[in-house]
Amino acid sequence: MSKPREEKYQAILDAATTAFAEYGYFSCQVSKIAKLAGIADGTIYLYFKNKEDILVSLFTERMGQFIKEIRQATGKYETTQERLLCIIRTHLRYMQENRSLAIVTQIELRQSNPEIREAISGPLREYFHLIEQVLAEGVKKDEIILADIKVARQMFFGTLDAMISDWVTSKKPRSLEESEDVVFDLVRGAFKINNLT
Amino acid sequence: MSKPREEKYQAILDAATTAFAEYGYFSCQVSKIAKLAGIADGTIYLYFKNKEDILVSLFTERMGQFIKEIRQATGKYETTQERLLCIIRTHLRYMQENRSLAIVTQIELRQSNPEIREAISGPLREYFHLIEQVLAEGVKKDEIILADIKVARQMFFGTLDAMISDWVTSKKPRSLEESEDVVFDLVRGAFKINNLT
Amino acid sequence: MSKPREEKYQAILDAATTAFAEYGYFSCQVSKIAKLAGIADGTIYLYFKNKEDILVSLFTERMGQFIKEIRQATGKYETTQERLLCIIRTHLRYMQENRSLAIVTQIELRQSNPEIREAISGPLREYFHLIEQVLAEGVKKDEIILADIKVARQMFFGTLDAMISDWVTSKKPRSLEESEDVVFDLVRGAFKINNLT
Amino acid sequence: MSKPREEKYQAILDAATTAFAEYGYFSCQVSKIAKLAGIADGTIYLYFKNKEDILVSLFTERMGQFIKEIRQATGKYETTQERLLCIIRTHLRYMQENRSLAIVTQIELRQSNPEIREAISGPLREYFHLIEQVLAEGVKKDEIILADIKVARQMFFGTLDAMISDWVTSKKPRSLEESEDVVFDLVRGAFKINNLT
DNA sequence: TATGAATGAGCGTTCATTCAT
């Protein structure tokens, strides 16, 4: 019987995402997650080693899926221009549709607690790597001009991240989709994307 | 004699900055700050209402000074190009010289805990406002071309923030100064800064 | 199963009564109550909101039962004379059998701390009311003669209270029961109880 | 220079009486007493060994004076009837004019903390002794009839104590003086005071 | 598996007391 187990595992992760998003990791009690998941406190420990494990699993699972989705979507496009626009769209839309995850990402991504940060950094680095791959290939194909891939990635990711940070913080945020083209336009300028394409 | 009082106040804030940077706000006990400041636990409460007040004061004081410094530095320049470069340089250098503050900023800036976030948001919004002012004026003077001031600010700040985030996280970071020109170049492209200037 | 919960609730109240009696409310740590009840400190907070809640519950429960008992016992008698003797006996005997409760009553009944006093005053006022009812009816039925019901109640209760206070304070107290008739005799004189009855 | 020392000593005792009355012994910080006395916290410790010493001194001094006053007043009268009325009047009036002292007496008289209670009990026992002397002499002179001096004293003191307790607790208390005659009348009945006298 | 009552380590904060000035 692995299916019901998987289901409850995901239910806990869902509950944790919501709860962490609302209260923050430290201010959120395990009992709150349990209540939200509709199970007893103790049951959580049949699925996760401890509170930290919930957070780490949450990142691994959800960020992993996020990156997988972005990678798949990006794979459909050939040009760097299209790929970057695809990442922008997928990133913003995914976060918009998973607001709690977006919040948790914003909050806990930079946890100082070394153990937590280490566990979390994996998926994030993978995402950074994906972006940098796209950029590197674009440079190689002369579709963009960059003096420093890493800094370019920092700009690219940092922009999206700041947008989500604002959106998440804002009480009545306007849709992120509206800004997709604006961002892309800025990126085109920054990366000197060949307009002929 | 208000001098010694002020000195101890700052000493506690310094200790808190270091301690929060190392452990994170929640994982850092008040006693750790006290020990680091070389005072007794109780003494902290002669200067701060509670633990949260330390964090909030830290932001108000240190971020306030950071913004003040940036504002002063920026004021010396006329063109938008120069101003933006000035912000980039001041921001990166300030954070580089105040690594712990940079870390705390990264960590706690996005606290989910509503009270803390609210208290912190003031200085940050002020900084956002400053950047947007520079951008708006640049647009007005036709020195840059922007479809959306807010998104441009998000890109500008987000880029610097991501750079610092990487730098802070990295075990052996290369100097942020090296990247100043690279970032500026990207920004010039993004904001279509008139190359004639 | 609500039984074991009720049992532990009472056990904590018992422990608290003993501990408060020995050390006084403020000088008695919650951990002492827990140890006396044979449970962990934290368990206390599964049954009571906080330390004050223990004290208040103690009064509500125990004093409530004390008053209930007195009311029941008194209800069996018709004449004021019999009723007053009944109160005297029940009061003294109850306290004699619940020495710790008697002490706590003596100690905390007059707490200056306004919140505590307010919470405690309920049951006490109820008792005062009961006594005054008996007295008022006695006056109505011409079984006693009183110029002022309230002052009479103060004398009646004050006397019993002072007796218990002495008994509680005394290192080798003589039994309270011995004094029952003596008190009653004084009361008869004071209230001019009709000897014909 | 012993005069200013004595003055400040009394000032602290006055402040303590007021402060203890308002907050209760445990809930009243030494700093509150100091502020009320218009001196620095540390100064208190030039006059008193510690907080407890303040309370004990307060009782010794103030209760001592109270008893002295009662003893003097009582000494002026010959008959037991007059003497008892004199005690009633002096007791009630003294407490009415020293409301804070009355409150502190009510509150702390029955402190469970053994050390405090022991220190306090002295003056109180002296007062009990005084009352019992009057009663014993009255019995000897056939002016009153009592089966048990101690219980009679308990009634006498308990009544006054309960009256003050009510008066102290009440938000808008009626004057205690109004009740003097009523109490005396009750006492006359209880003690079978010979009306011929 | 699931429960949820029980645990007890851990921490923020208070405040009586001290001591350098």
Next chain:
DNA sequence: TATGAATGAACGCTCATTCAT
């Protein structure tokens, strides 16, 4: 004497985790 900043022991309460059922 007087000050009041500094001290640090002490304690109420929380909550992640366990375990008997």
